Amino acid sequence: TLPFQQRILRGDTQRDMGQPYTRSRYYHLYINGVYWGVYQSQERSEEEYAETYFGGDSADYDVIKRNSEEVSGDGVAWTALWNAYTAGFETDEAYYKVLGKNADGTANPAYPILVNEENLISYMLVAYYGGNFDAPISWWYEDDNDITIRNTGANNIWAIYNRTNPNGFIYFSHDSEHTLLAHLANDLPFPQIDASVDRTGPFLHPDLNDYRYNNPQSLHQKLTAHPEYRMVFADLVQKYFFNGGALTPSKSTARFNARRDELASAIIAESARWGDAKQEDNEPPRTKDDNWLPVINDINARFFPTRTAVVLEQFRERGWYPELSGVRFQINAVNQHGGEIAPGDLLGITHTNDAGTVYYTLDGSDPRLPIFVDPANGPQGEVAPGAVEYTGTVPLSGTTRVKARVLHEGQWSALTEAVYAPADAQNSLRITEIMYHPADAPAGNPEAEFVELQNTGSSPINLAGVRFVNGINFEFPAMELPAGAYVLVVANEVAFAEFYGDGFNIAGVYSGRLDNAGDRVELVDAIGNPIHGFRYEDNWHDLTDGAGYSLTFIDPSLDPLVDWSIATNWLPSSLSGGTPGAGDSGTTPEASAIVINEVLAHSDNEEPDWIELHNTSNTAVNISGWFLSDDELALQKYEFPEGSIVAAGGFLVVTEDDDF
Numbered sequence: 001t002l003p004f005q006q007r008i009l010r011g012d013t014q015r016d017m018g019q020p021y022t023r024s025r026y027y028h029l030y031i032n033g034v035y036w037g038v039y040q041s042q043e044r045s046e047e048e049y050a051e052t053y054f055g056g057d058s059a060d061y062d063v064i065k066r067n068s069e070e071v072s073g074d075g076v077a078w079t080a081l082w083n084a085y086t087a088g089f090e091t092d093e094a095y096y097k098v099l100g101k102n103a104d105g106t107a108n109p110a111y112p113i114l115v116n117e118e119n120l121i122s123y124m125l126v127a128y129y130g131g132n133f134d135a136p137i138s139w140w141y142e143d144d145n146d147i148t149i150r151n152t153g154a155n156n157i158w159a160i161y162n163r164t165n166p167n168g169f170i171y172f173s174h175d176s177e178h179t180l181l182a183h184l185a186n187d188l189p190f191p192q193i194d195a196s197v198d199r200t201g202p203f204l205h206p207d208l209n210d211y212r213y214n215n216p217q218s219l220h221q222k223l224t225a226h227p228e229y230r231m232v233f234a235d236l237v238q239k240y241f242f243n244g245g246a247l248t249p250s251k252s253t254a255r256f257n258a259r260r261d262e263l264a265s266a267i268i269a270e271s272a273r274w275g276d277a278k279q280e281d282n283e284p285p286r287t288k289d290d291n292w293l294p295v296i297n298d299i300n301a302r303f304f305p306t307r308t309a310v311v312l313e314q315f316r317e318r319g320w321y322p323e324l325s326g327v328r329f330q331i332n333a334v335n336q337h338g339g340e341i342a343p344g345d346l347l348g349i350t351h352t353n354d355a356g357t358v359y360y361t362l363d364g365s366d367p368r369l370p371i372f373v374d375p376a377n378g379p380q381g382e383v384a385p386g387a388v389e390y391t392g393t394v395p396l397s398g399t400t401r402v403k404a405r406v407l408h409e410g411q412w413s414a415l416t417e418a419v420y421a422p423a424d425a426q427n428s429l430r431i432t433e434i435m436y437h438p439a440d441a442p443a444g445n446p447e448a449e450f451v452e453l454q455n456t457g458s459s460p461i462n463l464a465g466v467r468f469v470n471g472i473n474f475e476f477p478a479m480e481l482p483a484g485a486y487v488l489v490v491a492n493e494v495a496f497a498e499f500y501g502d503g504f505n506i507a508g509v510y511s512g513r514l515d516n517a518g519d520r521v522e523l524v525d526a527i528g529n530p531i532h533g534f535r536y537e538d539n540w541h542d543l544t545d546g547a548g549y550s551l552t553f554i555d556p557s558l559d560p561l562v563d564w565s566i567a568t569n570w571l572p573s574s575l576s577g578g579t580p581g582a583g584d585s586g587t588t589p590e591a592s593a594i595v596i597n598e599v600l601a602h603s604d605n606e607e608p609d610w611i612e613l614h615n616t617s618n619t620a621v622n623i624s625g626w627f628l629s630d631d632e633l634a635l636q637k638y639e640f641p642e643g644s645i646v647a648a649g650g651f652l653v654v655t656e657d658d659d660f
Contacts, residue, residue: 116168428457465526576625
């Protein structure tokens with residue numbers, strides 16, 4: 001059962017690195033009433049997955065698996081990447097082209113983006129850190145003439161590529177049970193099966209030059225020929241290996257033990273079912289206390305505490321991480337890597353190198369310029385124009401993304417970055433409307449999803465770094481939201497504008513889609529503090545489930561972490577299509593308040609047909625966006641325009657000539 005944790009851990013790690021990942025769950029399985037043990041289900045990173053999480057249509061995506069098998073798509077981009085890999089990346093032209101850029105680093109729309117550096121490097125860090133023997137390059141593949149020569153092929157490859165909106169191949173860790181093998185030193189014939197296991201290679205067997213073994217590890221090895229890629233790699237190592245990053249000992253241990261705790265009781269049933277399945281007659285059954293827990297404890301004791309430092313040194317030996325150490329940040333002379341601040345707090349920057357000058361920025365830009373091999377294409381990683389030499393503490397006010405490096409004798413340290421922010425967004429930013437299931441045309445546009453947020457406080461909020469981390473994915477740019485104002489994030493800006501028009505305060509387009517069947521939505525501030533964490537359901541209101549109305553929240557002053565999950569706190573919007581960017585009472589009138597009072601269906605003179613509506617209630621009813629039809633198969637034939645209000649006890653007449 002340990003492979004259950006190893007397989008799932010790689011996905012959990014990609015998740016914690018902010019990368020796409022496949023989700024997994026554990027189950028007790030019964031077959032015809034007979035208990036069959038603990039089983040694990042896992043999403044498959046195929047085209048339907050891509051449509052669900054990345055948007056668009058499944059037909060937009062290429063999916064590649066091991067042996068360069070095309071699960072879907074045409075494989076053109078995979079072949080182009082292979083050709084680029086074969087040619088190498090020593091020149092600026094070759095390296096920047098797979099990033100969709102010219103040799104001078106400027107974007108070139110004619111060059112499709114084939115490499116998503118952050119995803120590729122994050123994927124490889126998961127493999128290196130875990131000591132994966134079976135992906136992407138596999139120890140089980142051996143030379144045809146000498147079985148002692150290993151790592152000659154690639155395995156467990158899954159990659160997705162969006163042909164319509166290229167952003168590079170996205171790689172998914174898969175089938176990773178051959179990781180964390182410190183406890184197997186005496187059981188398997190692998191070399192170095194302890195916390196010092198080294199899977200960085202480089203592995204260069206000629207068989208890996210076969211197209212069928214096109215794989216992200218070989219690609220990474222080739223890309224390290226370019227100095228800019230090595231710096232990008234080092235920057236991500238700094239992000240994940242230091243300052244509470246996803247691959248630090250504490251974070252890795254916590255992630256592993258969360259799955260341990262999930263299985264702790266279930267493993268007893270698994271032992272009762274299968275504990276003696278592979279034991280000899282004279283051997284006792286395998287149990288939780290005698291077999292499972294000792295392995296768990298061994299990994300916790302011997303792998304996680306030292307693994308980060310071990311792999312970091314392996315990277316240094318390969319030349320993938322500089323000798324210069326990165327910087328540390330302080331607030332008011334106390335170490336603090338990001339987090340909450342008060343206006344006027346003082347930022348300090350320190351480092352442990354014997355020499356070097358610190359350069360920093362406060363606007364989110366890099367203190368260094370990109371590196372070019374050929375000086376004709378650009379500088380050699382010089383100090384960026386906006387960078388400031390650090391000479392003393394710096395006062396902070398508002399949300400600030402700090403980036404800093406050490407420069408010594410032409411060599412840069414890896415990038416250290418952190419976000420500092422006051423608690424404004426956590427205290428005052430609220431989700432007020434969700435259009436999760438728009439109506440189909442002509443009453444709506446299925447692509448016109450949106451989420452509306454409001455600053456419910458009395459002061460402006462800087463939204464920089466505020467982000468959706470579940471349900472949809474979106475990070476707000478640096479923008480100020482005035483007190484009482486609304487802002488939208490949308491699924492498709494073109495579709496939204498076609499249906500709603502222009503003039504809305506739209507922060508941007510999110511990735512992923514709100515699930516029509518209900519979804520969990522999570523919003524955090526710039527430093528990761530939760531603002532919202534709730535689940536909406538499609539059975540709360542029929543009107544919001546494809547009938548054209550949005551969900552609107554009735555009272556933004558309620559508890560954002562509790563009350564947004566309560567169905568009775570949400571109502572359908574007062575208008576069909578919702579009220580994006582504006583307040584909404586959420587008081588959708590009861591249909592029974594409006595009745596058809598009189599109909600002229602036929603006239604022998606020239607008078608047109610007409611229909612009279614009557615408001616039987618004692619309050620005015622806004623029927624803008626309501627529909628009138630004489631065909632039960634086409635209920636949206638006539639839509640009442642904006643401003644269609646029936647006064648209390650009043651009447652409204654629509655005519656054949658003027659209205660329908």
